[in-house]
Amino acid sequence: MSEDALVIFTPSGKRGRFAHGTPVLQAARSLGVDLDSVCGGRGICSKCQITPGYGEFPKHGVTVEPGALSEWNAVEDRYNRIRGLKEGRRLGCQAKVMGDIVIDVPPESQVHKQVIRKSATERDIAMDPATRSFYVEVEEPDMHIPTGDFERLKRALQDQWKIKDVTADLTILRKLQTVLRKGEWKVTAILNQGNHDEAHRILDLFPGYAEEPLYGLAVDLGSTTIAAHLCDLSTGKVLASSGLMNPQIRFGEDLMSRVSYAMMNPGGDVEMTRAVREAINNLVLSISEEAGISPGQIYEMVIVFNPVMHHLFLGIDPVELGQAPFALATSDSLTLDARALDLTAMNHNARVYVLPCIAGHVGADAAAVALSEEPNKSKDMVLIVDVGTNAEILLGNESRVLACSSPTGPAFEGAQISSGQRAAPGAIERITIDPITKEPRFRVIGSELWSDEPGFTEATATTGITGICGSGIIEAVAEMRMAGLVDASGLIGGPDQTGTPRAEPHGRTFSYLIHDASAEGGPRITVTQGDIRAIQLAKSALYAGAKLLMDAMGIDHVDRVTLAGAFGAHISPKHAMVLGMIPDVPLDHVSSAGNAAGTGARIALLNRAARDQIEATVHEIHKVETAIEPRFQEHFVNASAIPNAVNHFPELAKVVTLPDVSFNTGGSGGGEGRRRRR
Incomplete structure (x- = not known):
């Protein structure tokens, strides 16, 4: 047995090697993982609760054996007897690392709570609830x-x-x-x-006559986050919107990792089903408390998700979705008893309506987006992109609608990024870089001030500057390209090539320094070459999916683009186009639909006719399977350039001039300059 062990924390994705016997809390602190503790590790406050994962984790490249953490000790046993620990939980201050381990930090154990940025979009809905x-x-x-x-x-x-x-x-x-x-x-x-x-x-x-209030939940169960809107079934008013992280992240951040976990760990699918149902029960309780109602007054839930989440929520083994022909157990809509799904926090007779799926990799969430945005009623050619760990893409007009999914991965959510984190107070969410001085200015979640404005330090004293979230890293890479810090191939230049000491040597490559608080014991927030590659992979998959739909439609441009999901509401069209995430259109033809999947779920919750409408519509949407389309790889490779190696962006060129720089040859330091062009 080696002298140290690999410890991987989710949802942050941070990892490191630690000597056997290292307390989990100590390992978390050394990596900058957001794990709370008030009592100083004495096992009193219980705020450092963690959930270890065991079995095969192909995504992380580890196998976690049963003895990867130390045995329960007397402190944990005493706490469990007196106050109780949820099944599978450990105290991070007491559990010690004894082998390679994957550890999930649940939302209630995080100091900086996740900001689920999927608020309800204003919408007029004809009231006819089920x-x-x-x-x-x-x-x-x-x-x-x-x-x-x-x-x-x-x-x-x-x-x-x-x-x-x-x-x-x-x-x-x-x-x-x-x-x-x-x-x-x-x-x-x-x-x-x-x-x-x-x-x-x-x-x-x-x-007698009882004006008993009736409430329903519209739930968008995503790969990374679960968002819910609590609605009054009489008026349609949204009383509260809330969300939390999908606890399945500890089994794999992307969908195929979770399918692999189910394949390689007998009972793994049951474990993931139990985790997500428990999370939704907790969400029901928290959103009810926020709205000041009794959970027993919630009589109905409408839920949307991608096909893998669909199967895992329903308790269906997702193995068939991991291999061609990607067959769903059922693609029809379903109306089920909440109790049959272990959703016990609502009224004991509550019902759950599941929207239909479009195809094996295009799920009920895409159907909900179609219900919300109605591309089948559009006069012009519209591209609708719902970006998350798995992107759903719709293209069409009143004549024809096409759909596909594209595996973008978790980089857009801030995962797999060196200084990345989920969207929480203290995370950098906006950034600009001066093209002359190469100096950055940024804004963090929790403050409206920019870093160069008076009062910024005081405004962020409570949250600190903790990392960079998905919207921040997307803007950072685009800004680096516009400032001449990154060339079209995605290479970061060295200090002599870029003219700034913020371009620092990082192994054989370079990184760009955004913020350095190491003197005060804070983090150094940088964008590394690995971060650029992660964003390139994600945006290339997204663009390649859109291009496949355009090929199938026989067009070379679209009239407008609608960005849906948390991404759509928080990233400027300019930055998205500089990266080459979306096809070239006039910037004023790019709009945000907010959480369109959640809006579609809300429409289905409040209007029965909408259910009939989407059930008919999904049969008219043609699915394009990216996994077997030969041109996907060609489009993917071309899209790895920033913005693209072959497709021109004339509309973008009207508002942005990208520097003609190349760091592929020459230069000093890092060694990246000696890499041959592929």
Whole structure:
């Protein structure tokens, strides 16, 4: 056994090697991992709770054995007896590293809480929810006409509301007679209308006329984040929006890593299903508390996700999605009991509606985007890009709509970046670089001030400057290209080539220094050559997917681009185009749709006709499979240049002049200059 072990922290992606016996909390602090502790590691505060992962982790290149952490000790045992630890949790101050290990830091253990930037978009929605209240007056029982109370309730619903085919489960039948008699044969029934010809389901009963508030959740279950909107089912008002990290990150940051985990670890799919359902239950509780309502008043959930998340949430082994022909167990919409999905935090009779998937790699989230943005009703040719760890792309107009997914990876979320972190207070989210002086100025989450403005230091004293999130790294790379610090191939120049000491030697390459707080014990935030490569890989996959759709459509340009998701709301079109993430269009033809998948889920929650609409629409959308298209690799390679090796960007050239620099030959230091052009 080697003398040290590889420790990988998620969701930050930070890793390092540590001697056996090193406390997890100490390892986290040395890497700058955001793991809380108040008591100084004495096992009192419990804020340093972590979740270790065991088994094969192909993405990280490690196998975690059962003994990778030390055994439970007396401190953990005492804390668990008195206050209780969630299943699978350990105290980071007590657990010691004994072998290669993957460790997840849950949201409640992070000092700088994740900012889930998927707020609800303002939208006019015609109200026709599937879950509604109905007041009825029921005939009293008559010994000469022997019928049951439930049968007479059904008859009342049919006579007074024209509602046929009503069902109820045993929990409703158990309370039915008491409620009827308490209300003197007048009751308010909460009903959920299933899809198409499915029967109405009674979810709850109240005596007499009851203006019982009804709430529903629209949930966007992404690979990296889970976002939810709590809606009033009577008015459509969004009472609260909240979110958290998807705990499945510890099993793999991208979808195929999670499929591999399920393949290589028996029961791994069950483990991931349990983790995500527990997270959604926690989200239900937190968003209810934020809105000041009882979780039992939530009667319905509409949920959207990509196909791998779809299968893992439903408890279906995702192995078939990891290999051609990428077959889904089902692509139809579903209406299910929340209890069957272990979603116990809501009303015990709550229902869950799952939007249909488009194809094996284009899921219900893409269907929700189509419902929200309606490319099938567009007069002009629109490209809709929902960017995340896995990008969904739609292209079309009222004549035809195409769709594909593209594996962009987690770099846009701030992962796999040397100074990267999730979007949290203290993270750099905006940056500009002076093309003459090469000096940066930036803004961090939690403050509206730029770093060169008076009061910035005081404004960020609480949060600090902790790293750079996805929007920050995207702008940083684009700014470096515009400032002549990076050439078209993605190489960072040395100090003699760029004229700034901020271009520092970094092994055989160079890095660019954005912020240095090492003198005060803070981080040095840099953009390394590896960071540039990670962004190039992500943006190349995105652009290649869009180009494949354009090829299939037989066009060489689009009329407009809509950016959806957290990315779309926080990155300027100019920076996206400088990188070559999206095709060239006039910048004023690029718009943001916010969290379009979440908006689509909200529309389906509040309007039954929208469900019928999207169920019909998905059958008309043609899927292009990037994994088997031979031109994908060609487009991918061309797109690795910044902005592109072969495609011109005349609209971008009207507003930005990119420096004609090359760091591929000559230069000193780093050695990157001696690398031959590929």
